[in-house]
Amino acid sequence: MSDFRISRRTMLAGSALLLASTAMPTIGWAQTPKKGGRLDVAADSEPRNLNPAIVASNGVFFISSKIVETLAEASFDGKDGLDPRLAVNWEGATDGLSVTFKLREGVKWHDGKPFTSADVAFSALQIWKPLQNLGRTVFKDLEAVDTPDELTAVFKFTKPTPFQLIRNALPALSSVVPKHVYETGKIEDNPANNAPVGTGPFKFADYKPGQYYRLEKNADYWGKDQPYLDEIVYQVLPDRTSAASALEAEEIQLAAFSAVPLADLDRISKVPGLKVITKGYEGLTYQLVVEINHRRKELADLKVRQAIAHAIDKDFVVKRVFLGYAATATGPVPKNDPQFYTADVPTYAFDVARANALLDEAGYKKNDDGKRFSLRLLPAPYFNETKQFGDYLRQALAAIGIDAQLVNNDSAAHIKAVYTDHAFDLAVGPPVFRGDPAISTTILMQSGIPDGVPFSNQGGYKNDDLDALIAKASETLDTAARTELYKQFQKKVAEDLPLINIAEWSFISVARDTVRNIADNPRWAVSSWADTWIEG
Amino acid sequence: MNLLRRFLRTPEAIAGAVILAALFAMALAASLLFPGDPQAIAGTALLLPFQDWSLPLGTDRLGRDVLAELFHGARTSLAVGLAAAAAALAVGAIVGTLAGFAGGLADEVLMRITDAFQTVPSFLLALAFVSIVGPSLGVVVAAIALGAWTGPARVARAEVLSIRERDFVAGARVIGMHPLEIAFREVLPNALPPVLALSSVIVAAAILTEAALSFLGLGDPNRVTWGGMIAEGRAMLRTAPFLSIIPGVALVLTVLGVYLAGEGVVETTAAMRGLS
Numbered sequence: 001m002s003d004f005r006i007s008r009r010t011m012l013a014g015s016a017l018l019l020a021s022t023a024m025p026t027i028g029w030a031q032t033p034k035k036g037g038r039l040d041v042a043a044d045s046e047p048r049n050l051n052p053a054i055v056a057s058n059g060v061f062f063i064s065s066k067i068v069e070t071l072a073e074a075s076f077d078g079k080d081g082l083d084p085r086l087a088v089n090w091e092g093a094t095d096g097l098s099v100t101f102k103l104r105e106g107v108k109w110h111d112g113k114p115f116t117s118a119d120v121a122f123s124a125l126q127i128w129k130p131l132q133n134l135g136r137t138v139f140k141d142l143e144a145v146d147t148p149d150e151l152t153a154v155f156k157f158t159k160p161t162p163f164q165l166i167r168n169a170l171p172a173l174s175s176v177v178p179k180h181v182y183e184t185g186k187i188e189d190n191p192a193n194n195a196p197v198g199t200g201p202f203k204f205a206d207y208k209p210g211q212y213y214r215l216e217k218n219a220d221y222w223g224k225d226q227p228y229l230d231e232i233v234y235q236v237l238p239d240r241t242s243a244a245s246a247l248e249a250e251e252i253q254l255a256a257f258s259a260v261p262l263a264d265l266d267r268i269s270k271v272p273g274l275k276v277i278t279k280g281y282e283g284l285t286y287q288l289v290v291e292i293n294h295r296r297k298e299l300a301d302l303k304v305r306q307a308i309a310h311a312i313d314k315d316f317v318v319k320r321v322f323l324g325y326a327a328t329a330t331g332p333v334p335k336n337d338p339q340f341y342t343a344d345v346p347t348y349a350f351d352v353a354r355a356n357a358l359l360d361e362a363g364y365k366k367n368d369d370g371k372r373f374s375l376r377l378l379p380a381p382y383f384n385e386t387k388q389f390g391d392y393l394r395q396a397l398a399a400i401g402i403d404a405q406l407v408n409n410d411s412a413a414h415i416k417a418v419y420t421d422h423a424f425d426l427a428v429g430p431p432v433f434r435g436d437p438a439i440s441t442t443i444l445m446q447s448g449i450p451d452g453v454p455f456s457n458q459g460g461y462k463n464d465d466l467d468a469l470i471a472k473a474s475e476t477l478d479t480a481a482r483t484e485l486y487k488q489f490q491k492k493v494a495e496d497l498p499l500i501n502i503a504e505w506s507f508i509s510v511a512r513d514t515v516r517n518i519a520d521n522p523r524w525a526v527s528s529w530a531d532t533w534i535e536g
Numbered sequence: 537m538n539l540l541r542r543f544l545r546t547p548e549a550i551a552g553a554v555i556l557a558a559l560f561a562m563a564l565a566a567s568l569l570f571p572g573d574p575q576a577i578a579g580t581a582l583l584l585p586f587q588d589w590s591l592p593l594g595t596d597r598l599g600r601d602v603l604a605e606l607f608h609g610a611r612t613s614l615a616v617g618l619a620a621a622a623a624a625l626a627v628g629a630i631v632g633t634l635a636g637f638a639g640g641l642a643d644e645v646l647m648r649i650t651d652a653f654q655t656v657p658s659f660l661l662a663l664a665f666v667s668i669v670g671p672s673l674g675v676v677v678a679a680i681a682l683g684a685w686t687g688p689a690r691v692a693r694a695e696v697l698s699i700r701e702r703d704f705v706a707g708a709r710v711i712g713m714h715p716l717e718i719a720f721r722e723v724l725p726n727a728l729p730p731v732l733a734l735s736s737v738i739v740a741a742a743i744l745t746e747a748a749l750s751f752l753g754l755g756d757p758n759r760v761t762w763g764g765m766i767a768e769g770r771a772m773l774r775t776a777p778f779l780s781i782i783p784g785v786a787l788v789l790t791v792l793g794v795y796l797a798g799e800g801v802v803e804t805t806a807a808m809r810g811l812s
Contacts, residue, residue, distance in 0.1 A: 240771065241770060241771065241773055241774075244774065261771045261772070263597065263771055263772040263775050263776070264771075264772070264774055264775060266775070267774060267775050320581050320597065320598055320599065321598070381753070384771060388597065388598065391575065391598060392577075392598055394575070394758075395573070395575065395576055395577055395598075398573060398576070405758055406757035406758050407670070407757070408671060408753055408754075408757045409670075410667065413667075
């Protein structure tokens with residue numbers, strides 16, 4: 001017994017020492033970055049196509065944004081929220097028909113060839129506009145890219161295109177890939193899609209399926225003294241519960257994109273040497289929405305949609321499903337957006353009695369068994385939280401007499417059921433807000449989108465006023481007027497409820513406290529990490 | 537009575553019977569003790585077990601009553617286990633009897649089909665079937681039966697092969713009974729005991745397979761299942777381990793109970809045969 005006590009006391013003393021030793025260096029903030037070292041990171045998925053110019057998604061950016069750079073990156077304090085990368089300056093013409101980019105001098109591709117405006121023109125015209133999931137809408141009117149000299153690229157549009165939209169699209173949509181690598185053969189089948197060549201601070205080294213991706217330092221990088229790290233290794237840990245143990249065992253130093261489950265954060269924040277970071281994802285806001293199939297007669301009735309909105313306790317969802325790591329939503333633009341958000345929209349307080357009254361008014365009385373009607377509810381399987389919200393929503397609807405039958409599908413089957421076959425009544429979806437409503441938000445309410453386009457309005461909703469508003473905003477050049485139109489858009493959506501916005505959330509990183517310069521921009525996890533360094 | 541006394545002679549059989557009886561009681565009492573939807577939100581979330589006596593086993597992440605879910609989960613596990621085993625035994629016995637009694641080409645064809653099913657791991661078969669057809673209780677039962685009927689089919693065929701040479705079968709032929717009538721009225725009932733002896737193993741395997749399917753998210757999402765409860769608790773294994781441990785223990789006990797009781801039955805019938 002006494003033996004045990006002694007060992008426990010020494011253990012405690014030891015851990016106190018450890019605490020002190022890890023706490024000490026944080027006092028001196030203004031340290032000069034140390035060069036060298038390897039950063040081990042948890043990766044929870046293994047994208048096959050690593051070309052961010054084709055697949056503009058966070059799973060791809062997480063790895064490839066270190067290799068392939070964009071024209072500009074999001075920034076907390078830069079002008080218009082941007083920081084220059086491959087472009088040093090950008091200017092839009094007053095008629096909205098052209099945008100001129102001045103490019104950075106002395107940038108080299110990883111294979112030694114110089115980076116020029118021809119690469120930008122090639123990427124924009126051959127990849128962003130025809131092939132990229134997001135570029136297809138934003139660059140749809142891009143007609144030509146003039147290259148008067150090696151460091152100037154002038155984008156020409158057939159229709160006036162708001163400069164604000166192009167600016168907001170730069171961080172996610174403007175990955176530049178080398179023309180000399182992609183110009184022969186079919187772009188989609190190019191081997192560089194699996195082993196990207198870029199201008200970024202790190203070069204693609206190797207990939208072992210099921211094990212790791214390894215990136216190594218680009219010694220010729222244009223950033224002065226950057227990058228600081230020698231290597232970044234992404235350890236593939238598909239099991240979400242294993243990232244926390246890997247951090248504790250010091251097998252990895254960073255787990256981004258909420259690889260550590262929310263329920264584990266409270267415990268892990270108390271582990272000495274690890275810190276929980278909620279910053280660095282401001283530009284990557286996910287929205288929890290209830291997608292509605294307006295082809296269902298009951299759901300085409302505004303009163304029923306209002307009743308559903310009143311039946312959902314958003315605070316409960318934030319507190320229980322997201323354990324506080326989220327915010328309640330009021331409309332289609334998240335609260336943390338600095339440019340467009342307005343709070344001046346109709347809101348739906350949690351009020352079961354009012355919801356029941358609305359349903360009675362709409363003419364859907366309760367049957368003898370207490371049910372009004374039943375419908376199919378398809379929660380998207382991508383996140384634990386969307387599935388859990390599905391469970392909650394079923395209960396919330398039961399409280400107002402709507403019998404929801406859950407249908408679980410895998411990702412591919414869910415996308416087919418909702419966006420191609422329309423075999424749903426309600427669905428839970430996590431669309432992403434990408435800094436401008438025209439990039440991936442208005443598509444959720446606008447009518448006339450062909451069947452099969454994922455993450456778009458496939459609920460058969462059609463509102464001429466809203467369509468007109470979206471069309472007008474897409475060709476309004478004046479930033480203030482355009483912003484005002486999107487404020488009206490938010491109001492209209494909250495009034496007519498083509499879908500119901502519940503909450504907005506982003507991701508959490510957990511890192512060893514020796515890893516420095518993390519979360520220093522609003523898209524940190526998908527930025528270049530050129531200035532990240534490890535102490536020790 | 538004699539039978540029951542013999543059955544209760546072995547301690548394993550008693551243990552198995554007690555567990556099974558408790559399980560059936562749970563399943564039957566589920567809607568009496570916990571009326572309404574067991575997935576309804578009943579209290580504060582993540583309440584530990586034995587803190588609040590109105591929610592004795594605590595609550596999960598959304599505040600659902602773990603005890604109510606456990607009781608209703610017993611119902612799903614038993615229903616699926618028994619239904620899948622019944623379906624597998626019925627299909628297996630019929631196929632085995634036909635193959636054994638008919639012989640020749642029919643036997644070859646049926647047994648090669650059986651071989652084909654036997655070479656595919658039964659869990660993979662169930663997984664593929666549910667992912668294609670879509671998860672619901674009936675589909676899960678069919679999926680499990682799909683991988684489990686081959687054992688009974690082989691045993692039934694072997695029995696039928698020996699029975700069909702007996703005198704009473706020859707007698708039935710002589711009086712002009714239809715071959716199908718002989719197969720199913722005279723031969724099959726006599727071939728059944730060894731086939732039924734497989735039932736405990738099949739029920740136990742079916743319960744486990746159902747749990748595994750639900751764990752992977754392929755169970756019926758509108759019903760509580762133990763596998764689903766374990767899967768939900770897994771994300772919080774370090775902070776709230778009881779959410780996975782409680783249904784896990786229930787699952788282990790159930791499978792153990794079914795198996796022990798099954799062993800008891802087999803031994804009893806074997807002893808009976810020895811006596812007669």
